[in-house]
Amino acid sequence: MTVLGPPDATLLRQAIALSAQARDAGDQPYGALLADADGRVLLEARNTQVTGRDLSAHAELNLVRAASPRFDRDALSACTVYASGEPCAMCAGALYWSGVGRVVYGLSIETMTELGGADADELMLHCADVLAYGLRPVEVVGPALEEEARRVFEETAR
Secondary structure (H helix, E strand, C coil): CECCCHHHHHHHHHHHHHHHHHHHHCCCCCEEEEECCCCCEEEEEECCCCCCCCCCCCHHHHHHHHHCCCCCHHHHHCCEEEEEECCCHHHHHHHHHHCCCEEEEEECHHHHHHHHHHHCCCCCCCHHHHHHCCCCCCEEECCECHHHHHHHHHHHHC
């Protein structure tokens, strides 16, 4: 488990709060946000697979879709994406091609699979492994604050 400094912990907690909003709206409990190098939140996104009727509408992909028209790759290279759960292979690819320079996440893919039980539908690929195949480096930090992120999932199961 990764120990975060105060700015990263605060921003990851905000992503976890977004995951609770997604859950409360009837979607899977995932949230993500984009922050600049000074820790200012630029954009927020939630999972909208159910409410948006789009199976690709993961929080991170929704974030990239919102960020791409607003920020160029140079600007995004100085940004961090904070995600309540480890980005899947699809989202890791989207984050790479967007130009984002750093990813910080809460729940690991193993924990999300465990919490999903029989309904879990995960590719067991770590985002750091996917991103390691890119031609430019992307820093990956996580899992972190897993117990806090886990509580949102556990409340979903009730």
